[in-house]
Amino acid sequence: MGKFNKGKARSVPALGTASLPDIIFMLLFFFMVATTMKEVDMQVDLKKPEASQAEVLENKDMVDFVYIGFPLDANEGTEPRIQLDDQLALDYTQVGPWKLSKQREGATAFDIVTSLKVHEDVGMRIVSNIKEELRNIDAIKINYSADVRQ
């Protein structure tokens, strides 16, 4: 016994890891709040145009998304293709039946907004065909997806 214990080297106490879960949980909650679930796996390449007047789309549950872009899979060719849910559509005539099949209870096709997410280099013909198809089933509410330009 003595004040100066020179003989034995004291080991450094182990690092406290009790607060580590708290830090990770904080990160977790941040990501849970700041992000949203992915809607689909993208099958097409999308580069959305920019617009200064774009408004944030609220209430995404009541929105159907149609993606138009160049296929990521080279086997699908290089022409712009339409993606509905997780699959590439054969052509625009499938959009109408697809839209009708997605109807929610108590809402008609008229009530549900259709958001068109289109690559900026895609020609207007395919977009125009889809709009006509949607018009035929009274789904006239359209949102042209665009990134907000500051």
Place this chain on the structure above:
Amino acid sequence: MAARKLEEINAGSMADIAFLLLIFFLVTTTMEVDAGISRNLPLKRELDPNVPIPDVHDRDILIIMANSRDELLVEGEFMLIEDLEEKVRDFYLANANGQDNNQKMPEYKRVDGNTIQASLAFYKNLVENGPKDQAEINREEMNKWEKRKATFDEIGPYSEISNSALIQLKNQSNTSYGLYIQIQDVLKKVVNDLRNEKCAELGWEEYKSLDPIDDRDKIEMLQVLVPERIIEAKIEL
């Protein structure tokens, strides 16, 4: 002998669990915010071939054409997208003072109590006694005049751009979607700006901060004062 101290629960693995959850959320979610320009397509209508399509004066239509090489033709003149905003603004405002100086741009008409009374009575009569298959269209016209009446009741006599003033978009099959959105963006911007100016004129809060439910009356009035009428031609080529 003293009671043994309760041993602490080992929390070392809690971090691993939280990590797993964190990684799961990182993988399945996106940060992307969806934004875009909202538009309504025109409703599909069965047109009665016996009813003539009303004449629309050339001056009331602003034709914006975009060709397959992404060049703009506005009223037959080549134009850059940067200059489009000024042109559209001019379309709305050229005769806004009511003096009808510019014969190439739409006329403004004074709306006062008498015109509203007469038009409301006219369409009401048509809805009740006119042809049944046209009743729907006539009812819509009547609703429009009712909105005008609401506006008149609120702000008194005002001048309004010609009923048939509209903007027509024409595309070709290879016009890029990017250009189309740029055009739509310009049209939206002009209308938003003009409505904002009207708000300032009337001493209301900014157009953007109006609530779609609480301020519905105001928004409907602004739609009467600065109408947004866009039609899109079928793609020919």
